[in-house]
Every structure is written in structure tokens, then in C-alpha cells.
Amino acid sequence: MIELTPWWGALLLPPVLAAFAVAAAVFDSALTARAAGAPAPRAAAGAPLRAAGGLLLQQRRRTLAADAPLWRGAGITLAAAGVLASLVTPLGRWAVGDLSVGIVWFNAMEIVAWAAVWLAGWGANSAFGLVGGYRFIAQGLSYELPHMFALTAPAIGAGSLRVADVVSAQDGLWFAVWMPVAFLVFLATVLAMAFRRPFDHPVSRDTAGGVLAELSGVDRLVFLAGRWLLLVSGAGMAVALFLGGGAGPLLPAWLWSVLKTAAVLAALVWAGHRLPTVRMDRFAELAWLVLIPATLLQALFVSIVVI
Amino acid sequence: MDLRGWLSRRLPVRPLVVPVPGGTASRLAAERTCRTRGWYSAASPAEANLLVVAGATDGALEAAVERVWQSMPAPRARAAIARAEHAEGQLDAAEATLRDTFRQRRQATETVHPGPEPEMAGRGEDRDGLMLDQLTVPLGPVLPEWPAGLVLHTTVQGDVIQDARVELLGLGQVSGGTPWWPYGGGTPRRGLAARHLDTCASLLTLAGAGRAAITARRLRDDVLLGRPAAELTGPLRRWSAGVRRSWPLRWLLSGLGPVDDDLAPPPHLAGDVLARLRRFATAAEEALADLDEDGALPGRSGDESGDAQWTIETLPRLLAGSELAAARLLVASLDPDIEALTGREVRP
Numbered sequence: 001m002i003e004l005t006p007w008w009g010a011l012l013l014p015p016v017l018a019a020f021a022v023a024a025a026v027f028d029s030a031l032t033a034r035a036a037g038a039p040a041p042r043a044a045a046g047a048p049l050r051a052a053g054g055l056l057l058q059q060r061r062r063t064l065a066a067d068a069p070l071w072r073g074a075g076i077t078l079a080a081a082g083v084l085a086s087l088v089t090p091l092g093r094w095a096v097g098d099l100s101v102g103i104v105w106f107n108a109m110e111i112v113a114w115a116a117v118w119l120a121g122w123g124a125n126s127a128f129g130l131v132g133g134y135r136f137i138a139q140g141l142s143y144e145l146p147h148m149f150a151l152t153a154p155a156i157g158a159g160s161l162r163v164a165d166v167v168s169a170q171d172g173l174w175f176a177v178w179m180p181v182a183f184l185v186f187l188a189t190v191l192a193m194a195f196r197r198p199f200d201h202p203v204s205r206d207t208a209g210g211v212l213a214e215l216s217g218v219d220r221l222v223f224l225a226g227r228w229l230l231l232v233s234g235a236g237m238a239v240a241l242f243l244g245g246g247a248g249p250l251l252p253a254w255l256w257s258v259l260k261t262a263a264v265l266a267a268l269v270w271a272g273h274r275l276p277t278v279r280m281d282r283f284a285e286l287a288w289l290v291l292i293p294a295t296l297l298q299a300l301f302v303s304i305v306v307i
Numbered sequence: 308m309d310l311r312g313w314l315s316r317r318l319p320v321r322p323l324v325v326p327v328p329g330g331t332a333s334r335l336a337a338e339r340t341c342r343t344r345g346w347y348s349a350a351s352p353a354e355a356n357l358l359v360v361a362g363a364t365d366g367a368l369e370a371a372v373e374r375v376w377q378s379m380p381a382p383r384a385r386a387a388i389a390r391a392e393h394a395e396g397q398l399d400a401a402e403a404t405l406r407d408t409f410r411q412r413r414q415a416t417e418t419v420h421p422g423p424e425p426e427m428a429g430r431g432e433d434r435d436g437l438m439l440d441q442l443t444v445p446l447g448p449v450l451p452e453w454p455a456g457l458v459l460h461t462t463v464q465g466d467v468i469q470d471a472r473v474e475l476l477g478l479g480q481v482s483g484g485t486p487w488w489p490y491g492g493g494t495p496r497r498g499l500a501a502r503h504l505d506t507c508a509s510l511l512t513l514a515g516a517g518r519a520a521i522t523a524r525r526l527r528d529d530v531l532l533g534r535p536a537a538e539l540t541g542p543l544r545r546w547s548a549g550v551r552r553s554w555p556l557r558w559l560l561s562g563l564g565p566v567d568d569d570l571a572p573p574p575h576l577a578g579d580v581l582a583r584l585r586r587f588a589t590a591a592e593e594a595l596a597d598l599d600e601d602g603a604l605p606g607r608s609g610d611e612s613g614d615a616q617w618t619i620e621t622l623p624r625l626l627a628g629s630e631l632a633a634a635r636l637l638v639a640s641l642d643p644d645i646e647a648l649t650g651r652e653v654r655p
Contacts, residue, residue: 033345035518036342036525037343037521047345050317050319053317053318054356057311057315058356058380058381060380061378127442127463128351134465200515201515204632205513206513206636207632208351208450212351213350215353220354275555276514277516278559279559280632282558
């Protein structure tokens with residue numbers, strides 16, 4: 001059911017992801033403008049692109065004794081992680097890569113983000129950046145296990161780690177319907193992975209922007225773009241693993257994939273505007289006492305049903 | 308085609324507002340103008356392109372502001388708002404400078420100064436008895452949602468504050484008295500409601516409750532601009548109820564930054580961060596009930612300088628062993644009005 005694209009599919013992947021990222025950023029900016037009572041909501045739609053243009057103009061900043069290659073490389077690493085994670089995500093009937101261990105690949109690429117965010121915080125040689133880095137490591141330790149168990153449930157349900165198999169296993173019933181806990185935990189941990197609110201403690205204002213505190217100009221632009229790409233890759237995978245991929249009536253499969261991904265992205269961005277920042281001490285408690293047991297029970301339930 | 312000019316004209320303005328003791332009215336005017344123009348405030352000098360100094364600076368505070376300016380990357384502009392009524396004009400002028408490619412090109416030839424390097428303060432045992440590096444990290448005077456003129460010199464291990472010392476800057480320029488009360492010719496109750504809303508807005512911003520924080524700021528500005536009480540009652544009541552009943556805020560803020568009774572706090576500063584937030588939200592609502600009348604004032608002792616004095620004397624004890632995130636929320640929830648201290652013998 002899922003076919004490999006020709007080689008140039010790999011060239012199309014980044015622009016497709018970028019289009020989703022821009023759309024999500026526009027939606028985010030419109031929500032912010034509405035809450036702030038700022039004039040002309042239409043102007044808010046252009047704000048992310050104008051901000052990106054502004055960052056192209058802005059001088060690159062340096063800090064004393066920064067580890068420049070690691071610090072400036074962090075944004076590229078983050079963006080690369082987002083794109084590579086989506087290599088195995090199908091859009092309708094097409095996927096750029098169809099690995100037999102696609103889910104593991106996706107998870108492995110996401111974990112590259114750990115290194116990227118930590119290096120951005122540590123490399124700047126700034127106290128607030130360092131604190132932001134610490135916070136992301138603590139966040140990673142809290143979200144990664146629930147995230148992996150949430151990924152395990154659809155893999156058990158389909159009896160395969162290949163994303164194409166997981167999609168076709170949802171022919172009758174979407175996994176989101178009979179694995180709701182795994183689905184919700186997956187969505188929450190995608191927000192945590194992209195350190196978006198309510199999991200934005202690593203870049204919180206209380207530390208002057210945390211890992212972002214010292215980044216300016218094109219370095220900041222690449223890092224922020226990488227963060228959006230990561231969120232898009234998570235939303236795309238949520239559609240493939242839990243919402244039946246491109247399955248749907250009337251419309252072509254690729255359009256169903258696009259619509260579902262857009263809906264998941266919108267829900268993730270909207271949730272961020274509704275919830276306050278979860279500090280690490282509270283998130284660790286929640287993750288280890290609630291999310292891990294819940295996802296384990298979900299995996300157990302799925303295993304019993306499959307048998 | 309002049310791409311640089313084209314981008315400059317469309318550049319979003321990111322102000323970094325530096326609060327200065329004695330400059331509260333200027334800060335409020337600047338914040339209001341920025342908000343209605345859709346200029347979202349920056350979290351750090353690296354993110355900012357407009358430095359807004361709200362009030363008159365001198366000495367050490369002047370030097371701190373200058374360091375921040377030096378570390379801001381071009382394109383950049385600055386506005387010094389000495390008087391609230393000049394805020395719009397000063398911000399207009401600064402925006403024009405920011406979008407002027409000729410002047411920005413000259414700016415860009417100056418190098419951006421790197422910020423200060425974190426200073427190692429040696430090693431010491433942490434709370435679990437491990438030997439860890441200690442850093443000396445100053446908090447303030449230029450930090451988002453931070454009281455004007457306050458500097459905390461902290462020794463930090465990881466993100467845990469081991470030790471804190473208070474320094475106050477910029478009190479030389481203050482003429483005394485707190486500007487909350489006479490601001491805009493309003494009644495004391497309007498000033499008080501605005502003060503509570505301002506404290507809540509900072510606290511909610513740091514807690515990451517963006518929507519509630521923005522609503523608090525809009526209400527604060529409406530109260531100060533003299534909008535009739537009848538129009539304000541509904542929105543203020545909804546906001547206050549939302550803040551007090553929010554279960555995520557209860558989960559996140561309860562038990563945080565507790566002030567024990569044996570520290571003899573002013574009654575409205577007792578309890579944890581959540582208790583203070585709820586108290587201020589309630590008090591803002593109560594102040595509104597008879598907004599334009601004189602009489603007893605709810606929610607504050609009425610002795611701002613006494614409260615601020617207690618806060619700066621007690622802060623080092625409250626902060627020792629606290630995580631940075633908790634410390635920031637604690638300071639925002641106590642929100643000392645440093646400029647009220649001018650009439651007193653100041654001993655941090």
C-alpha cells in the first residue's frame with residue numbers, strides 16, 4: 001500500500017515539512033495576536049515570515065569562550081533531526097524511506113534533538129543557557145520513556161516496526177480509537193520533544209530564554225526552524241501510527257495525510273496556548289508516576305488483544 | 308532591489324524594557340504602547356532589537372544598561388522614556404531608527420560585545436553532599452519580569468541557588484513616593500487594582516500562563532486609563548475566577564516559595580506562591596468593587612516601603628537552597644516596590 005518515492009522524493013521532503021512548519025507558526029502567531037489584543041490579525045499571519053527575515057538581517061552574536069562549532073551547529077543538528085525523523089513517515093501512499101525498523105529510526109532521530117538542545121545551551125558558555133540545557137536533559141529523562149512505550153503500542157498492535165505495516169494494520173479501526181492512552185501520551189511527548197509550551201521550560205522567560213538566551217541572527221533562525229520541524233515530524237508520525245495514515249473516503253490519500261497532519265499540528269499549537277509551563281520537578285513526578293505506568297498498561301492491553 | 312531595506316521595513320520590533328526605580332509610569336506607558344502595536348517583548352538582549360529604558364538611570368544602573376546595549380546585535384535602536392507622556396513619541400523615533408538601513412549599517416560596523424562570562428566561584432558541596440562547580444550569577448537588573456533596581460548576586464550550583472546577596476540600584480534618581488497611586492489622576496483604588504494586576508501579570512508570565520498574563524496586562528492598562536468600573540467588572544471577575552480556579556496553576560504553584568510565619572511577613576505576603584497569586588487576584592477584584600471611591604484598601608498593608616524592606620531583608624534566607632525557577636516565581640510573587648524604599652534607611 002505504501003510505495004517508495006523516486007530519489008527526488010528526498011529533495012521534496014524538506015520543503016513539504018517547511019510548509020507545514022510555516023503554517024503552524026502562522027497559526028501560533030495568530031493565536032498570540034488575538035490574546036494580546038494586537039491590531040490587525042491579518043498582520044499576525046505574516047509575522048513569522050517577517051520575523052525570519054528580521055533574523056536574516058540580525059548580526060550573529062558571540063559569547064566569551066563559547067564552543068562555537070558545537071553551539072552554532074546545534075540548530076543545524078536540530079533541523080536535520082526533524083527532517084531525518086520524517087524520512088520514514090508516509091504522505092498518503094508515498095514514503096521517502098521504508099525501513100523495516102522505521103519506528104526505531106524515527107525514535108533514534110528524535111533523540112538527536114537531545115544533543116542539539118543541550119549543545120545549544122552548553123556551547124554558549126552562558127549561565128542561563130546552561131540552566132536551559134539542564135532543564136532539557138531533565139525533560140528528556142521524563143518524556144522519553146513514556147514516548148517509547150507509546151510508540152511500542154502501535155508496533156505491537158501491527159506486529160511490525162515498519163511504519164507501512166502499522167498504517168495498513170489500521171484498515172478496520174484507527175489505533176487512536178483503541179489505544180487512546182498511547183495516542184495522548186504520544187502527542188504530549190511530541191510537545192515535550194519540541195520543547196513547546198507547556199513543556200517550554202528549557203527556553204522559558206525566567207532564564208531569559210534558556211538555551212535560546214544568547215542565540216541571534218541566522219543561528220537563532222535555524223534553531224527555531226529546527227524546533228518547528230521537530231514538531232511537524234511528530235505530528236506526521238502521529239497520523240501514520242494512530243490516525244490511519246492516508247486512509248479516508250473520497251479524497252486522495254495524500255490529501256487525507258495533509259489534512260490529518262494539519263489538524264494534529266493545530267491541536268498541539270492550540271494546547272500550548274491553553275496550558276501553563278510545566279516545570280521539571282513537577283513533570284518528572286507526572287512522567288514517572290503516571291505516564292510510564294499508564295503507557296505500560298496500554299502496551300499490556302494491546303498485547304493481550306493481539307494474542 | 309534593496310533587499311535589506313525591504314526586510315528592514317517589515318522587521319518585527321522586539322523591545323526589551325528595562326524597568327528603573329521611579330520609572331513605573333514610564334514602564335506602564337511603554338508596555339501598553341508596545342502591546343497595542345503588537346511588539347512582543349524580548350526575553351534577552353540577543354532576541355531584542357529595541358532597548359527601552361523606562362525612567363532616569365544613574366551610576367551602576369546606567370552602566371548595566373550600557374552593557375546590555377553593547378551586547379545587542381544590530382539592527383538595534385534605543386528609547387529612553389523619562390516621562391510617561393513621551394512614550395509614544397520616543398518609541399516612534401526609535402522604530403524609525405531601527406528601520407533606517409543607513410544608520411543600521413553604521414551600527415553593524417561596531418562589534419557586538421559578548422556578554423559577561425559566567426564566573427566560577429570554585430567548588431562546594433551541593434545539597435546531596437557532592438562536590439560540584441559553583442558559578443556566580445547575577446540576577447537583574449535587566450531580566451524579564453524582574454523588579455526595577457533589584458540585583459541578586461547568587462552563587463549557583465547547577466540550577467540551585469546556594470547563596471544570595473541583595474544589591475539595590477538606581478535609587479538616587481527617585482523622588483520618593485510610589486507612582487502607583489497618583490498615576491493618571493486615578494483614585495487610590497484604581498492604582499491598587501493596577502498594582503495587583505501588574506504583580507499577577509509578571510507572575511503568570513513566569514509561570515508560562517501566557518493568556519492569563521496578557522489578560523491581566525490588558526485589564527491593568529484599562530484600569531489605569533480610567534475605563535468605567537461597570538465595563539471592567541465582568542472581564543476582571545472572569546479573569547480572577549479563572550486564575551483562582553485553574554487546576555494546572557494549583558498543581559504547578561502550590562507549595563512553591565513558602566514564607567513561614569516565623570519570618571513575620573506582612574500578612575498579604577504569607578503562604579506559598581499560589582496563595583499570594585490568589586490573594587492578589589482576589590484583591591484586584593475587590594478593589595474594583597468600588598473603584599472610584601476612597602476608603603480602606605484591600606489586599607495590601609498600605610506600607611509599600613515596609614513591605615519592600617521586609618522582602619529585601621528576607622530574600623537571601625528564602626532563596627538559599629531554592630531552584631532558579633522557584634526563586635524567580637518567589638521574587639515575582641513578593642514583587643517588592645524598590646522605589647518605595649527611598650524614604651527609608653536602606654539596608655539590604
